Amino acid sequence: MKAAPRIAAIQDISGFGRCSLTVVLPVLSAMGSQCCPLLTASLSAHTAFPPSDKATFLDLTDQMERTAAHWAELGVEFDAIYSGFLGSPDQIRIIEGFYQQFRGANTRVLVDPVMGDHGKPYRTCTPELCAKMRELADGADCITPNWTEAALLLEEDYASRPTQEGGIRTWLERLSLEGRRSVVLTGISLREGQVGAGYFDRITSTTGFVMAHQEPAHFPGTGDLFASVLLGALMRGDELPGSVEQAVSFVQRCVAHTLKVGTPPVEGVQFEPLLKELV
Numbered sequence: 257m258k259a260a261p262r263i264a265a266i267q268d269i270s271g272f273g274r275c276s277l278t279v280v281l282p283v284l285s286a287m288g289s290q291c292c293p294l295l296t297a298s299l300s301a302h303t304a305f306p307p308s309d310k311a312t313f314l315d316l317t318d319q320m321e322r323t324a325a326h327w328a329e330l331g332v333e334f335d336a337i338y339s340g341f342l343g344s345p346d347q348i349r350i351i352e353g354f355y356q357q358f359r360g361a362n363t364r365v366l367v368d369p370v371m372g373d374h375g376k377p378y379r380t381c382t383p384e385l386c387a388k389m390r391e392l393a394d395g396a397d398c399i400t401p402n403w404t405e406a407a408l409l410l411e412e413d414y415a416s417r418p419t420q421e422g423g424i425r426t427w428l429e430r431l432s433l434e435g436r437r438s439v440v441l442t443g444i445s446l447r448e449g450q451v452g453a454g455y456f457d458r459i460t461s462t463t464g465f466v467m468a469h470q471e472p473a474h475f476p477g478t479g480d481l482f483a484s485v486l487l488g489a490l491m492r493g494d495e496l497p498g499s500v501e502q503a504v505s506f507v508q509r510c511v512a513h514t515l516k517v518g519t520p521p522v523e524g525v526q527f528e529p530l531l532k533e534l535v
């Protein structure tokens with residue numbers, strides 16, 4: 257019997273609202289990986305609940321290096337290192353140090369470069385944080401930006417993003433940094449009524465698209481859900497295209513189910529009853 261793949265998940269915990277660790281942990285566990293949280297911050301709820309300055313925020317930056325030091329003492333090794341929403345350039349400097357300590361020859365690094373949505377950087381994403389996130393993503397094996405984040409990584413205008421397949425393939429190739437990293441770009445629509453992801457697979461140097469029915473709503477935390485399913489599938493040994501298919505399909509099914517149940521979008525998607533489909 258083989259041990260479960262072990263993943264360091266560098267994420268915050270937001271008590272209410274389904275994002276970051278409250279999504280990452282159950283999904284990775286259901287998919288058979290051991291998830292070890294390296295906590296960046298503790299919040300009462302994610303920042304999409306208005307007014308966003310009401311959420312409590314406990315910065316845990318100073319615990320990150322101490323946690324890493326303890327893990328090093330214990331001789332912990334990781335099959336993957338996965339980071340998402342980050343609060344400060346300092347945290348990114350610490351993660352770069354974490355790579356030096358824990359990134360082995362076979363450790364996969366997934367950076368979800370959480371910086372913004374709908375063409376706008378999040379309030380917390382200062383130009384300095386964006387620059388550091390670009391630097392962190394430079395060293396990743398795989399990144400999972402949405403359009404807003406792709407534009408920030410390429411230093412392109414969001415409004416001038418491509419809408420046709422050929423132009424999107426060019427952005428995917430540019431985001432791959434000459435084929436060094438895999439890219440999964442989310443929120444792509446090539447046809448009315450469909451939405452999904454485009455990818456560049458660095459193993460085969462090919463691009464491709466995976467589409468699903470577009471549901472008429474938007475939910476916070478679906479980026480975290482998508483990246484977690486993608487990583488869970490990759491750690492089970494699936495190839496990138498098949499992993500993208502699982503992520504696109506699972507997010508679509510969770511959104512459709514949530515719309516049926518009718519809970520407020522700000523509370524995120526009702527993924528719990530569908531978790532067993534990932535097992």
Ligand code: PXL
Pocket residue numbers: 268270275276299301302303304341370378476477478479480
């Ligand atoms: O889903 C990304 C995310 C993670 N953590 C916190 C957030 C967000 C997005 O807004 O606010 C605290």
